[in-house]
Amino acid sequence: MTTEEIASPAPVPVYQDWDDVPEYLLTQTQHAELDLPRKPCQTLAGRVWAKDWARRHAELFDLYDVRASTPTRSTASRSSDAYVCAECGARTERPVKVRDGVGRCPACARVARIAAEQAGTREARARQLVWARGAVADPASVWVYLEYPERTRGPNGRRRPPAGVAITAADAAGRRLLRERVRLAGPRSQDPAAADWPVPLDRALPKLVRTLQGRKLITWCPEHAQALAGWIADGGGEVGWLGSGMRERVVAWRSLVDVRGRAVSTCLDPGRADRMVSLAVRMAEDREVPADARAWLASARGAMLVDIRGDEAAALRLHAMLRMLGVVAVDTDPSPVPDPAVPGAVSLPVWCRPDGMPDPEGPA
Numbered sequence: 001m002t003t004e005e006i007a008s009p010a011p012v013p014v015y016q017d018w019d020d021v022p023e024y025l026l027t028q029t030q031h032a033e034l035d036l037p038r039k040p041c042q043t044l045a046g047r048v049w050a051k052d053w054a055r056r057h058a059e060l061f062d063l064y065d066v067r068a069s070t071p072t073r074s075t076a077s078r079s080s081d082a083y084v085c086a087e088c089g090a091r092t093e094r095p096v097k098v099r100d101g102v103g104r105c106p107a108c109a110r111v112a113r114i115a116a117e118q119a120g121t122r123e124a125r126a127r128q129l130v131w132a133r134g135a136v137a138d139p140a141s142v143w144v145y146l147e148y149p150e151r152t153r154g155p156n157g158r159r160r161p162p163a164g165v166a167i168t169a170a171d172a173a174g175r176r177l178l179r180e181r182v183r184l185a186g187p188r189s190q191d192p193a194a195a196d197w198p199v200p201l202d203r204a205l206p207k208l209v210r211t212l213q214g215r216k217l218i219t220w221c222p223e224h225a226q227a228l229a230g231w232i233a234d235g236g237g238e239v240g241w242l243g244s245g246m247r248e249r250v251v252a253w254r255s256l257v258d259v260r261g262r263a264v265s266t267c268l269d270p271g272r273a274d275r276m277v278s279l280a281v282r283m284a285e286d287r288e289v290p291a292d293a294r295a296w297l298a299s300a301r302g303a304m305l306v307d308i309r310g311d312e313a314a315a316l317r318l319h320a321m322l323r324m325l326g327v328v329a330v331d332t333d334p335s336p337v338p339d340p341a342v343p344g345a346v347s348l349p350v351w352c353r354p355d356g357m358p359d360p361e362g363p364a
């Protein structure tokens with residue numbers, strides 16, 4: 001709950017959202033809307049920032065403790081659908097919240113909101129399964145994780161850039177390809193932490209470039225991708241393909257919704273490349289994998305050689321279709337060879353993704 005005190009006339013809590021307001025604090029209008037209408041007491045008990053629908057911008061609304069309110073002169077209880085929850089049948093004191101034509105009590109409104117949000121995150125999760133299957137099946141994939149030390153402060157109190165970086169890289173089988181501790185601070189750096197990082201970047205670059213050049217690099221976050229691309233370029237290498245980072249995908253795959261019905265937008269950091277691979281494999285092996293992709297679970301990881309045999313023109317057309325679908329894993333120009341078993345026919349080998357699922361963000 002985010003609250004701040006305001007000074008006059010007496011300090012009262014200021015709520016940033018209706019969700020933060022205790023249920024016994026109501027505005028003057030809300031007092032009048034009760035099924036047995038009441039008049040608010042004189043003492044201000046709080047304020048809430050909320051959107052004024054008429055004026056379309058956030059405004060502070062005064063809140064009063066309904067327990068200190070007094071009955072109005074009205075005698076009749078309002079008896080209408082506006083005070084009955086259509087979901088659970090509760091007879092509410094305050095008018096039900098109508099959403100999509102259904103009036104709900106606060107509990108049912110929250111359940112509906114959570115369910116609606118969960119339906120959205122479930123869809124997002126399905127998209128990440130497709131990505132993970134493509135990434136794990138692609139022999140070119142490499143997971144790279146950068147771990148920076150805590151930044152020290154200079155004499156002026158400002159934080160120095162990180163003194164070094166620990167780089168780990170692993171392939172889809174979880175094999176460690178790289179484990180380097182590289183100094184980023186200059187040779188004359190005053191940073192006391194620099195002593196922990198003896199190996200300068202330019203000495204580590206050749207190995208970094210040799211291991212990562214031309215491969216499909218999967219980092220944890222966009223900042224790591226950017227740093228890596230810079231180092232590979234500095235070392236004279238070329239980046240094969242660089243994604244925007246896996247963190248957003250993991251958040252989407254976890255597809256958590258909090259108890260308020262909001263999609264959770266953070267997740268814990270895996271901390272190492274091999275743990276990123278474990279996570280990707282777990283995403284790929286998720287039981288929600290559609291039936292048509294289940295074959296992948298039984299097959300070995302990596303690309304699969306499919307041999308098309310028959311009429312040359314038909315084989316080339318089939319290859320073009322597979323390529324268009326994104327199923328072709330190693331995309332070289334088709335090279336049919338005469339099929340020794342059938343005169344006049346050809347054999348056209350094509351490396352395919354075993355799960356048949358293209359990477360939606362991979363190279364065309």
Ligand SMILES: [Zn+2]
Nearest residue numbers: 085088105108
């Ligand atoms: Zn209800």
